[in-house]
Amino acid sequence: xxxxxxxxxxxxxxxxxxxxxxxxxxxxxxxxxxxxxxxxxxxxxxxxxxxxxxxxxxxxxxxxxxxxxxxxxxxxxxxxxxxxxxxxxxxxxxxxxxxxxxxxxxxxxxxxxxxxxxxxxxxxxxxxxxxxxxxxxxxxxxxxxxxxxxxxxxxxxxxxxxxxxxxxxxxxxxxxxxxxxxxxxxxxxxxxxxxxxxxxxxxxxxxxxxxxxxxxxxxxxxxxxxxxxxxxxxxxxxxxxxxxxxxxxxxxxxxxxxxxxxxxxxxxxxxxxxxxxxxxxxxxxxxxxxxxxxxxxxxxxxxxxxxxxxxxxxxxxxxxxxxxxxxxxxxxxxxxxxxxxxxxxxxxxxxxxxxxxxxxxxxxxxxxxxxxxxxxxxxxxxxxxxxxxxxxxxxxxxxxxxxxxxxxxxxxxxxxxxxxxxxxxxxxxxxxxxxxxxxxxxxxxxxxxxxxxxxxxxxxxxxxxxxxx
Ligand SMILES: Cc1cc2nc3c(=O)[nH]c(=O)nc-3n(C[C@H](O)[C@H](O)[C@H](O)COP(=O)(O)OP(=O)(O)OC[C@H]3O[C@@H](n4cnc5c(N)ncnc54)[C@H](O)[C@@H]3O)c2cc1C
Numbered sequence: 001x002x003x004x005x006x007x008x009x010x011x012x013x014x015x016x017x018x019x020x021x022x023x024x025x026x027x028x029x030x031x032x033x034x035x036x037x038x039x040x041x042x043x044x045x046x047x048x049x050x051x052x053x054x055x056x057x058x059x060x061x062x063x064x065x066x067x068x069x070x071x072x073x074x075x076x077x078x079x080x081x082x083x084x085x086x087x088x089x090x091x092x093x094x095x096x097x098x099x100x101x102x103x104x105x106x107x108x109x110x111x112x113x114x115x116x117x118x119x120x121x122x123x124x125x126x127x128x129x130x131x132x133x134x135x136x137x138x139x140x141x142x143x144x145x146x147x148x149x150x151x152x153x154x155x156x157x158x159x160x161x162x163x164x165x166x167x168x169x170x171x172x173x174x175x176x177x178x179x180x181x182x183x184x185x186x187x188x189x190x191x192x193x194x195x196x197x198x199x200x201x202x203x204x205x206x207x208x209x210x211x212x213x214x215x216x217x218x219x220x221x222x223x224x225x226x227x228x229x230x231x232x233x234x235x236x237x238x239x240x241x242x243x244x245x246x247x248x249x250x251x252x253x254x255x256x257x258x259x260x261x262x263x264x265x266x267x268x269x270x271x272x273x274x275x276x277x278x279x280x281x282x283x284x285x286x287x288x289x290x291x292x293x294x295x296x297x298x299x300x301x302x303x304x305x306x307x308x309x310x311x312x313x314x315x316x317x318x319x320x321x322x323x324x325x326x327x328x329x330x331x332x333x334x335x336x337x338x339x340x341x342x343x344x345x346x347x348x349x350x351x352x353x354x355x356x357x358x359x360x361x362x363x364x365x366x367x368x369x370x371x372x373x374x375x376x377x378x379x380x381x382x383x384x385x386x387x388x389x390x391x392x393x394x395x396x397x398x399x400x401x402x403x404x405x406x407x408x409x410x411x412x413x414x415x416x417x418x419x420x421x422x423x424x425x426x427x428x429x430x431x432x433x434x435x436x437x438x439x440x441x442x443x444x445x446x447x448x449x450x451x452x453x454x455x456x457x458x459x460x461x462x463x464x465x466x467x468x469x
Contacts, residue, residue: 065463126149128149
């Protein structure tokens with residue numbers, strides 16, 4: 001009996017997909033990685049995931065977990081030897097506790113579904129990014145996703161209190177705690193978060209919620225340069241008591257790309273500026289939302305006053321504050337078109353790196369010189385979560401320059417590390433960052449990862465060939 005035949009007895013034959021039915025999983029979101037799995041299995045409970053992994057262990061069957069399939073590093077692609085295990089049917093929000101401000105959710109819950117459910121309780125699940133309509137909690141946890149609100153609320157890791165995962169041999173690791181303090185031994189929850197399906201399949205989690213903002217004040221700014229942007233960010237944090245929740249960088253090439261590739265796109269300002277930053281302040285406080293003497297909410301008035309001062313001082317050259325939800329949505333849509341406009345041109349070499357906040361400008365200057373020295377005529381695209389130093393840097397080397405894709409990637413990764421940064425900020429390792437793991441990650445760290453992988457998955461059946469070289 002094949003693995004898929006035996007799996008059908010666990011999940012029912014309709015939950016096994018093969019052949020034509022696998023079409024949606026054959027190509028990843030970026031179109032860079034192709035899959036050709038033997039099949040896809042859709043368990044409906046933790047018990048079924050457990051039975052499927054125990055079965056895989058007995059059959060020596062390679063398994064690749066997949067949640068929303070929006071990952072950008074090739075982490076969920078599968079070859080013909082592997083079976084995809086989808087979490088999509090684990091889609092229950094088991095409970096939301098308004099009193100404790102927590103949500104207990106299954107791994108297949110779509111991020112935007114959790115956002116909506118939290119909002120109904122006057123709460124917010126703060127991790128957010130452009131793929132929120134498809135990405136699922138299991139994928140967020142497996143990649144420790146970041147997004148646009150990291151400077152205020154942290155990465156997915158920082159929002160997770162408890163986790164449930166099925167180990168490669170089928171045992172269920174149950175750490176579904178809602179505790180904020182629990183120092184009972186090694187922190188296996190944090191080991192599972194960001195492990196990209198190497199150590200187990202995450203089936204459920206307890207997540208922290210925060211009070212929903214009553215007021216948001218959003219603006220597009222044109223800082224004089226990136227140093228001025230950082231000065232202003234720190235000032236806004238200081239003056240508002242840390243209410244900046246997003247600080248997103250879009251240089252002129254990004255604005256040009258947005259206008260070129262996204263229907264209905266508009267210039268942020270009357271004239272084009274070299275540096276453009278979208279900033280958002282948010283507050284759950286009724287006092288911040290209440291109208292002041294000029295009739296506008298106090299937080300908006302405070303932002304306006306601070307930006308007026310920054311304009312006078314020359315820190316910024318231009319600013320537009322959203323006056324309506326529609327204007328705010330337009331600002332966010334501009335930023336969240338990043339993946340669409342970046343991948344509209346091909347071929348590309350996409351990189352996701354982090355550097356210390358004060359090194360963003362140095363990184364961009366250095367990498368452009370180095371890229372053009374290697375591939376003359378290469379173009380690039382930049383968009384950054386400026387508030388946490390995360391730069392999405394994409395190179396368009398042209399068909400001829402594509403032969404140097406590996407060198408270009410190594411150049412970007414190496415330059416980030418040289419400036420005290422990381423070659424992987426928020427998208428994880430998957431397949432695309434394996435060369436950097438080999439080349440620049442501390443060798444003792446890699447050996448330790450291998451030892452942990454071997455201890456939990458001695459046969460190497462779970463998401464083999466990725467993440468840990
Ligand atoms: C338009 C767009 C915008 C994006 N913006 C951001 C952003 O701002 N910040 C950011 O961090 N990411 C971003 N991403 C990347 C991606 O959305 C995130 O990495 C997301 O967390 C992946 O979730 P997913 O459910 O799609 O996971 P998948 O793509 O299905 O899987 C990702 C990895 O996790 C593993 N995995 C999946 N589910 C499980 C599970 N239950 N247990 C164990 N392993 C599992 C897979 O094997 C794979 O290695 C963006 C992607 C797109 C397409």
